[in-house]
Amino acid sequence: MVSAWINCRRDTKVDYRDRGLQYGDGIFETMRVRRRRVRLLDFHLERLYEGCERLNIIGPEPLRLRRELERTAALRNEAVLKLIVTRGAGTRGYRPSGSEQCTRIVSLHPYPGGAAMRATSARVRVCATPLNTNPALAGLKTLNRLDSVLARTEWRDAQIWEGLMRDVEGNWICGTMSNLFLKRDDALMTPRLDRCGTAGVMRRWVMSMSRELRLRMIERRIRWEDLESADEVFMTNAVVGIRTVRSIEWPQVATLGFRGAAVAKRLRELLEEQ
Amino acid sequence: MVSAWINCRRDTKVDYRDRGLQYGDGIFETMRVRRRRVRLLDFHLERLYEGCERLNIIGPEPLRLRRELERTAALRNEAVLKLIVTRGAGTRGYRPSGSEQCTRIVSLHPYPGGAAMRATSARVRVCATPLNTNPALAGLKTLNRLDSVLARTEWRDAQIWEGLMRDVEGNWICGTMSNLFLKRDDALMTPRLDRCGTAGVMRRWVMSMSRELRLRMIERRIRWEDLESADEVFMTNAVVGIRTVRSIEWPQVATLGFRGAAVAKRLRELLEEQ
Numbered sequence: 001m002v003s004a005w006i007n008c009r010r011d012t013k014v015d016y017r018d019r020g021l022q023y024g025d026g027i028f029e030t031m032r033v034r035r036r037r038v039r040l041l042d043f044h045l046e047r048l049y050e051g052c053e054r055l056n057i058i059g060p061e062p063l064r065l066r067r068e069l070e071r072t073a074a075l076r077n078e079a080v081l082k083l084i085v086t087r088g089a090g091t092r093g094y095r096p097s098g099s100e101q102c103t104r105i106v107s108l109h110p111y112p113g114g115a116a117m118r119a120t121s122a123r124v125r126v127c128a129t130p131l132n133t134n135p136a137l138a139g140l141k142t143l144n145r146l147d148s149v150l151a152r153t154e155w156r157d158a159q160i161w162e163g164l165m166r167d168v169e170g171n172w173i174c175g176t177m178s179n180l181f182l183k184r185d186d187a188l189m190t191p192r193l194d195r196c197g198t199a200g201v202m203r204r205w206v207m208s209m210s211r212e213l214r215l216r217m218i219e220r221r222i223r224w225e226d227l228e229s230a231d232e233v234f235m236t237n238a239v240v241g242i243r244t245v246r247s248i249e250w251p252q253v254a255t256l257g258f259r260g261a262a263v264a265k266r267l268r269e270l271l272e273e274q
Numbered sequence: 275m276v277s278a279w280i281n282c283r284r285d286t287k288v289d290y291r292d293r294g295l296q297y298g299d300g301i302f303e304t305m306r307v308r309r310r311r312v313r314l315l316d317f318h319l320e321r322l323y324e325g326c327e328r329l330n331i332i333g334p335e336p337l338r339l340r341r342e343l344e345r346t347a348a349l350r351n352e353a354v355l356k357l358i359v360t361r362g363a364g365t366r367g368y369r370p371s372g373s374e375q376c377t378r379i380v381s382l383h384p385y386p387g388g389a390a391m392r393a394t395s396a397r398v399r400v401c402a403t404p405l406n407t408n409p410a411l412a413g414l415k416t417l418n419r420l421d422s423v424l425a426r427t428e429w430r431d432a433q434i435w436e437g438l439m440r441d442v443e444g445n446w447i448c449g450t451m452s453n454l455f456l457k458r459d460d461a462l463m464t465p466r467l468d469r470c471g472t473a474g475v476m477r478r479w480v481m482s483m484s485r486e487l488r489l490r491m492i493e494r495r496i497r498w499e500d501l502e503s504a505d506e507v508f509m510t511n512a513v514v515g516i517r518t519v520r521s522i523e524w525p526q527v528a529t530l531g532f533r534g535a536a537v538a539k540r541l542r543e544l545l546e547e548q
Contacts, residue, residue: 013287024298144418
């Protein structure tokens, strides 16, 4: 069963004038609840307020929001907690008046169990749909997600966990709902997200672990050759965690297979402690 | 006063699970009502269903939608009629199930009168925020409008009607809410919208008038030099109509002034007959 609260009240309806609906004018966080606590809550809140700042949205009062999320998480042992913050209802026209009151929507979803969720490795395929390229929005988890939606319609095979997306110049950036990491020798690489892509909370956590892993953390442009020469590839998502990529399948072009799994395995162990 | 109907019922509330809110998964049309009729209704409907097709949204039954819009327009002599069509409510996750029922939101707004709306010419400024670049979504009027929202926050001077936006490569594409046309000699040029931008209904109508105007219609990349060498520049919007651009102001860089106004004037006359 899904439960929802809008501005702290149990409700499921939003004003159609909300700019979140009218223009996708808002951001969201999707969080994992384990043992009645939000995993990586500090990272989620940090990203949320960074997003508010970049979009010039006056977000909810931080301490109040934190308590609301903690209280909501405590309702279930295992769950997915989603938070949407929009700029709020407004009049017609792109320009915000500046006096909008933000809308926050908190929803608590069952944790999708089953073998597919317990898997630690995955098959991934290449998507044809490119990511929206725009430095002004790059890295943010905004409500403008049509690129991910279209990419996710490209396959139906349940054996494929994720689709890998490129920017308009052909650089490999991220999955439809996850971030990408490549290990080669003593370097851990992840795509730079200065022009497009979503900077995931699990990505941020993994980057913070690089010293623990004794790997040099590098953000850079990733080309196909980098995927070909990687020792290990994994993808990250705040709900799912860390998945070892076993293969990247590019229909009619190539398939890459990967054997390495040690870094992702170590990260999963470290994540258990979170 | 604003009136709204959701799926044909008088209502102002939308399910928070609607994918229009969750992901901006939908499209919209903003239409001018004059003399109790929707101006350029055929063009609006044509674009709406093209958008549905490209996003694989099963839109409302066409004849029924047309009648609803006509009936709504008949309620007011002058108004702005806005239609949103979303993919409908869904479960969590980017992938549509394919069985969503689209949501349509029709709202009727007062026509903003006053001198500012009656103006036939305008000052325009250059925006720093680039357009989202993505060939998969280029041309569509989707609910993913954060680029326009951010661009529209760049100025507050009420004397500036519109902001001119570039793609990530610096080509001039369109305004935050309008399309761009340049006349030079016997050519009427407008930016190609194959990588970004919204293909406005008024743009489409103007292009359909080029023979009437005895101008060669050309869609192409537009650089600053093209603006500098234009005889006449105008911008188009379905509600506002056609505005002669008197100046383009690029803070700290340059200001261009334009004298020509004949083509826009002729187009406004032709539009009166619509």
